[in-house]
Amino acid sequence: xxxxxxxxxxxxxxxxxxxxxxxxxxxxxxxxxxxVGANFYSSVKQQDYSASVWLRRKDKLEHSQQKCxxxxxxxxxxxxxxxxxxxxxxxxxxxxxxxxxxNCQNKCRxxxxxxxxxxxxxxxxxxxxxxxxxxxxxxxxxxxxSVDIVSSHWDLNHTHPSACQGQRLFEKLLQLTxxxxxxxxxxxxxxxxxxxxxxxxxxxxxxxxxxxAYNKGRLQSSFWIVDKxxxxxxxxxxxxxxxxxxxxxxxxxxxxxxLVLDLQRIFALYSSLKFKSRVPQTWSKRLYGVYDxxxxxxxxLNETKSQAFVSNSPKLxxxxxxxxxxxxxxxxxxxxxxxxxxxxxxxxxxxxxxxKRTYWPDLDAKIREALVLRSxxxxxxxxxxxxxxxxxxNFISSLKAICTEIANCSLKVKFFDxxxxxxxxxxxxxxxxxPRLNRNKYxxxxxxxxxxxxxxxxxxWVGVTxxxxxxxxxxxxxxxxxxxxxxxxxNGGKWRSGNRMVKTGSSSLKYLFHGLSYILEDIEDxxx
Numbered sequence: 264x265x266x267x268x269x270x271x272x273x274x275x276x277x278x279x280x281x282x283x284x285x286x287x288x289x290x291x292x293x294x295x296x297x298x299v300g301a302n303f304y305s306s307v308k309q310q311d312y313s314a315s316v317w318l319r320r321k322d323k324l325e326h327s328q329q330k331c332x333x334x335x336x337x338x339x340x341x342x343x344x345x346x347x348x349x350x351x352x353x354x355x356x357x358x359x360x361x362x363x364x365x366n367c368q369n370k371c372r373x374x375x376x377x378x379x380x381x382x383x384x385x386x387x388x389x390x391x392x393x394x395x396x397x398x399x400x401x402x403x404x405x406x407x408x409s410v411d412i413v414s415s416h417w418d419l420n421h422t423h424p425s426a427c428q429g430q431r432l433f434e435k436l437l438q439l440t441x442x443x444x445x446x447x448x449x450x451x452x453x454x455x456x457x458x459x460x461x462x463x464x465x466x467x468x469x470x471x472x473x474x475x476a477y478n479k480g481r482l483q484s485s486f487w488i489v490d491k492x493x494x495x496x497x498x499x500x501x502x503x504x505x506x507x508x509x510x511x512x513x514x515x516x517x518x519x520x521x522l523v524l525d526l527q528r529i530f531a532l533y534s535s536l537k538f539k540s541r542v543p544q545t546w547s548k549r550l551y552g553v554y555d556x557x558x559x560x561x562x563x564l565n566e567t568k569s570q571a572f573v574s575n576s577p578k579l580x581x582x583x584x585x586x587x588x589x590x591x592x593x594x595x596x597x598x599x600x601x602x603x604x605x606x607x608x609x610x611x612x613x614x615x616x617x618x619k620r621t622y623w624p625d626l627d628a629k630i631r632e633a634l635v636l637r638s639x640x641x642x643x644x645x646x647x648x649x650x651x652x653x654x655x656x657n658f659i660s661s662l663k664a665i666c667t668e669i670a671n672c673s674l675k676v677k678f679f680d681x682x683x684x685x686x687x688x689x690x691x692x693x694x695x696x697x698p699r700l701n702r703n704k705y706x707x708x709x710x711x712x713x714x715x716x717x718x719x720x721x722x723x724w725v726g727v728t729x730x731x732x733x734x735x736x737x738x739x740x741x742x743x744x745x746x747x748x749x750x751x752x753x754n755g756g757k758w759r760s761g762n763r764m765v766k767t768g769s770s771s772l773k774y775l776f777h778g779l780s781y782i783l784e785d786i787e788d789x790x791x
Contacts, residue, residue, distance in 0.1 A: 362491060362524045364553065369562035371519035373733075374398065378499060378511040380681060380699055381425060395499055396428045396506045398515050402489045403435045409445040410436075411488040411530050413729075415481065416500035417448075417456035429503030433458055440465035449533045451482035458501070472533055476540045477579060483716045483728045485513075488530060491523050496714060496731045498704045510681060510701040514714050514731070521560055522731075525553040525573050529729055532580060542579055552585035556594050559734070570734040574715070589625065591732050592706065592713060596629045598734075599708035602640040603633055606703045607717070610645045611655050627658065631665060638671040646701040647678035710734060 376398035377391075403410065419429035440446055446467035450459060451474065463469045474480045487495035497513015499505035516522055532550045536542070552573075554560040559570035575581055576588035596603055614621040633639040645655070659676055666672035679701045706713040715730020 362520055362527075364521070364524070367521035367524050368492070368518050369521040369560065371522070371562055371564055372517040373564045374515050374517070376495070376497065376513050376515055378506060378509060380508055380510055383510070383681070392512075393515075395497075395511055395513065396432070398495065398513070399432060399487075400435065402487060402493055402495060402515065403432075403439060405493060406439060406444055406489050408490050409447070409488075410439060410490075411447045411449075411527075412501065413449040413482075413484045413486050413530060413533060414501040415451050415454070415483050415485065416502040416505075417450055417454055417458045418502040418504075419458050420461075421503045423503065425507035426503035428506040429501075432501070432506070433461075436462060436467075437465055440467055447530075447534070449482075449484075449530065453481065470534050470537045472536055473540070477536075477542055480577065484529075484533075485716055486526065486530075486729060488523055488527060491527065492520050493517050494519060494522055494526055496526075496729070498702045498716060505702075508699050510703060512703045512705065512714075516564075519562065521562060522571060522573070525560065526729075528552065529573065529575055529585075532575075532582070546582035551583045552581075555584050555586040556591060556732075558584070564733065567735065571731060573729060573731050575729050576717075586732075588715065588717060588728055588730055591730060592626065592717065593629055595706055595708055595711045595713050595732060596633055598710050599633060599637075599639050601709040602642070603630070603706065603708050604642045604644075605630075605706045606644040606701075608646045608700065608702050608704060609651065609655065610643065610659065611652050612658060613652075613654065627662070630662065634665055634672050634674055635669060638673075640673040641675075643674075643676045644701075644703075645676065645678050647680045648682075648700055651678075 375392040376395045377393070378395040419426075419433035421429060436446065440462065446462065447470070448459060448462065448467055449470045449472060450456065452471040453475075454471070459467075459469050472482050474482055485497060485500050487493075489495075494516040495513055497511065499509070499511035499513060505511050528550050532546070535547070535550065554572040556572060556574075559572050562569055562571060564571075572586060572591070574586040574588045574591035578587050581587050612622060612624050612627045614623065630641055634641055643659075645659075663674055663676065666674050681699045681701050704715060704717055711732060711734040713730055713732050716728040717730065
């Protein structure tokens, strides 16, 4: 015991300290434990690395997705912007053949066309106009590229002895289909026409308008567009009666592509409703009106400065910048200073259906206003036939009663009975199974003329009609009476003023329309 203590004491202090430090050190791990720890550390480190890589990839993926969303949103915004630009800018398409207000033709020629029923003769001095049949045939003979026709009736190929003109017109249309001339036809869906079916088989494009689905009305429009240059607007539909048995009148504009530019959009509007059961909430810019009552087409008609615009009805079919038909009529009456001459098939401010009646006094009120407040002369020519509503006479009597106690109130009304006027008709012509009518529909004042299809007995928001309003811009020459327009559309030698000579055949627009009004000016009240 002492020796061990001595030995320990004999050791140097430094050596003792080293030994104590060595004893206090932890033991070295075994090689196997070292490898396990290394593997565990490596796996943890690898997992950390994988997690960081995954997080980085996730960040990149989210970033790329955000970029895709942003790019997609920008593309959508760009597409919408382009669509808005294209809808805001009036781009002429193929339907308008590149026409624009800058390059269209506004130096036009105008001619009246009229159908005089068989057996109805006039005095030798009465002005005669181009026949409706000849005017239509002239348009078809001029066709080189296209013929667009809107009509509510399509009955040309008939076996009646007086249907020969209708058959010739039908044969001419068939001939055009074989000459690579584009034929587009619009009709009412209720028209069960073999003529349309035959033309369709030959390549004509036929569109049926189902007005019942829109407002329970019917198509009444009647106009032609030929080669995007020539226009017909009038009362006659494509039926053989209009070319032989009915009294019809219309107007033809030759080489008047500026007017076509506007009327073509009405035709395109009708065509756009094919296979549709409702009217779109927003019309395409291509269907907007080019001219209206506020912005009239400035043109020359037979070398006379004039203004014109096309109206349409019902209001449902009037996109932006399109004048409503009844508004056009009101504007013509409001602008009249001396006279208003009106020819209609019926005069009844009531629209009747199987379930109810609708009263629309606006037109009647306008006439009363012109009579009472402005002392404007008013002449009415109304057709009389077996379907004339008895209430018509009540409204006319009420209208005439206004002038009983008012000074300078001038109103005259004539009921036109074609059967009674047709004194020269043969027994075969009188023994017919259909009514012979005066179907002229027009209005002429001292400042403008309205020519269209307004019936005068139906609310203008029901039927589909169109009309053209023409106003004279030139001043009156010294010594002449300020009457550039005179009611034009009804010929009748019995109504002709005996001391007035009409210059027939004159190309002057003034004298052309002079032959339209002289008849109504001197009529006397005639009731059946």
